[in-house]
Amino acid sequence: MSIDWNRRTCARRGHTTYLPHEEHLQAKLHAATALGTAWRCLRCGDFVLGEPGATGPAADAPLVPRGKVLRDLFILRFLAVERAVRGVFIVLAAIAVWQFSNSQDAVRQFFDKNLDAIRPVAVHFHYDLDHSPVVDTIRKTFGYHHSTLVLVAAALLAYALIEIVEAGGLWVAKRWAEYLTVVATAAFLPLEIYELTEKVSGLKVAALVVNILAVLYIAFAKRLFGLRGGRAAFDEERRSASLLEVETSAGMPAPAHNG
Structure with missing residues (x-):
């Protein structure tokens, strides 16, 4: 059973609605109902009765984490608590x-x-x-x-200070914290492996597995060190996850190709 991260987050934090100044986008993001005007949530896509939460140009709309970004944030916060x-x-x-x-x-x-x-x-x-x-x-x-x-x-x-700083940075999804976590955790992996050669225990094995998975997951999912396109690809992925960005793209003509 898959988790609907968008609706799960809206259920906890509430919906995020926005009234863009561009009229062609307003038509896509609002609907008239028997109970009043409803605005489309930028996160889950559902229409919500009431006034929009904010208004302004589409370029100034809040960048709302959606889908995979929310899942990644949940995992980062799990790692933050562990740290x-x-x-x-x-x-x-x-x-x-x-x-x-x-x-x-x-x-x-x-x-x-x-x-x-x-x-x-x-x-x-x-x-x-x-x-x-x-x-x-x-x-x-x-x-x-x-x-x-x-x-x-x-x-x-x-x-301990490194671990606590990592925890705080991961909780708010700071990119520097992701780099710090990967570097610091990877640096201690040889020591953890050496300890296993001295004496094997379930706790040590579990800790080693968690740390290896954390390093691989953060490095690849967050596109650190230039992996999978690096920072530019990561930012583009986040922008494309915004519903308003999708609606903006849909309302614009396709770019002309030269040649």
């Missing part, structure tokens, strides 16, 4: 690393004390705490210098 959530968790991780850097000795003592407390339970279940990969990893962190941990916290904050 925002990830950014928040990275900020929390940076705060945890910072706090840990300032209290390593206390945390080490707390860990060793509680490790001794649960040792009898581990022995009962035949689990060797002294050779546990998890315990070894935690103990290694206690050997990190304070300055190293501060750098890690700073790097995490910088990464």
Whole structure:
């Protein structure tokens, strides 16, 4: 079942109507009904009773996202939410690393004390705490210098800032945010693949797949880096998606061909 993105958006935001000054376009965009004059929505194409939302020359009509553009906007906002959530968790991780850097000795003592407390339970279940990969990893962190941990916290904050900036830009469909998302996400793909060589988990695989699909989708759908005609083709696609642009083209004579 296909989604009618135009009507779905109009149902949430309302219709967008426009009264062009050009009389030949007025005839195509309005209709007289028993209940009064109705104007054609520039997004979904339905006729809406009441006065038009705005008026002016056809060239000044609002560029209303329609069809595929709306679908792309929905996907971008989904990615924006994912980036925002990830950014928040990275900020929390940076705060945890910072706090840990300032209290390593206390945390080490707390860990060793509680490790001794649960040792009898581990022995009962035949689990060797002294050779546990998890315990070894935690103990290694206690050997990190304070300055190293501060750098890690700073790097995490910088990464979180990138994610949050991406989220904000993607939410409002800014082209610079699309470039930033593609470049930043692609830059971390080798690291994600390397982590999978160390240990495979469902979460890591899912994250890698989502990021690869996000890079490919944004790059091709938004025609970044000159793909599929680049920015010029992207802008033309948006203009052609406007109902008023279509009506304008239909009301104009076909251009003459030279030669």
